[in-house]
Amino acid sequence: MTLALLFPGQGSQSVGMGAALADAFPSAREVFAEVDDALGQKLSMLMREGPEDQLTLTENAQPALMAVSLAAIRALGAEFGVDVSRAGFVAGHSLGEYSALAAAGALSIGDTARLLKLRGQAMQRAVPVGQGAMASLIGPKTDLALAEAAAVAGAEVGVCVVANDNNAGNIVISGEKGAVDRAIEKAKELGARAIPLNVSAPFHCPLMQPAADEMAVALADAKIVAPLVPVVANVTARPESDPEAIRRLLVEQVTGRVRWRESMEWLATEGAVTRFAEVGSGKVLTGMAKRIAPDVESMPLNTPEDLEAFAKGL
Incomplete structure (x- = not known):
């Protein structure tokens, strides 16, 4: 069996996401605390209690979705002994690519939270609302x-x-x-x-160039190491492990197309993936996976029960 771990993007957020993981697992609570500390913000409280309009803001939704995904990854390892290295590949939809990189150890959780906060703010600044x-x-x-x-x-x-x-x-x-x-x-x-x-803004188009410029500066200073497993990049739909290429592709991703269909097709064929597991909030990518590669098993991992069943099934 070849496993690919998938990480959701913006739109999968909801008030209460991650609460069950935090209640069940100390390791998940540690991740939420790390993200809160990195941002100097009680993001975990906003995720648990809302209000929804504040959680939906790009600068909050992006690090929040990453936090839920990484809490699930941390719990898989700490509670069930399932490490990311059990996967053949990781991939994430838009901001989810940052979650994938953090899960694979290429970026620290604190750096990822700060980069995503900036990414959300920069994207919002790039184009005036309504244009x-x-x-x-x-x-x-x-x-x-x-x-x-x-x-x-x-x-x-x-x-x-x-x-x-x-x-x-x-x-x-x-x-x-x-x-x-x-x-x-x-x-x-x-x-x-x-x-x-x-x-709130027209993402993944040339109008985002000011945001790409901001991210280029921030990513230039970020510590990126080779991931434990290859990360399939949004803009190329191909696996990448070289830190400098990852840095460049993350900048290109701000204005570039999210080639998700191609990424999934590559994983199902060239990557010989037999199981997709969506780690984090929601089931959007699970639904896409079933439409793109119906012969590949697909499942969401976002509750304690999901994690337990997944670990037992490996």
Whole structure:
């Protein structure tokens, strides 16, 4: 069996996430305390109690989602003797790539929390609220070719690109609001449904270049070591273990496309993965995995019961 551990991205957050892990495992509580200390913020209290609008803020959601994922990883090791090295690969969706790197030991938890806090703030600063937009193109006719055609139509008005190639039937576009509105019209003409997303900024598009510049400075000073297992990078959909390449790819990721479908296809074929386990809050990536690689077993790991069953099944 070849295992790949997957780490969720923004949108998987919810009030109360991680509480069951903290209540059950001292090792999980240690992770939440480390993140609180690194940020000088009671993020764990915000995660447990809300309010939801504060947790949803990009600068809070990003480190919070990482904290839940790493609490689950720490508990797997401390309570059940399952180390990340049991996996063949790790991968994370957008901010989840940072969680994957921390889980694989390439980044410390404290540094990861601080980098994600800055990443969220920098992304918010990059584009004034209301000037950017994102939309999800969904439905059986939605594939990359349709999404690219819609983005091209939008680009006649302003910046508009494919931001997240999640899976067939679920592709996200991002850019200037007027351009995304035009792309939505084109997508509907081509037979897709289009849903504007309630996001605070247009992620993974060229408008994020100021945020990429900020992250380049921060990542230049970050200590990154070779991960215990290869990390499949969002922007290349291929495994990477070289610290300097990881540093460069994390900068490119801010403006670049999240090639999740390609990443999962590579893991299921070239990587010969037979089991996907989504570590952290929610089940979004588990659902995507089942659509992209239906022959590969997929499961979420976000409750104490999930961790116990997973460990027993290895």
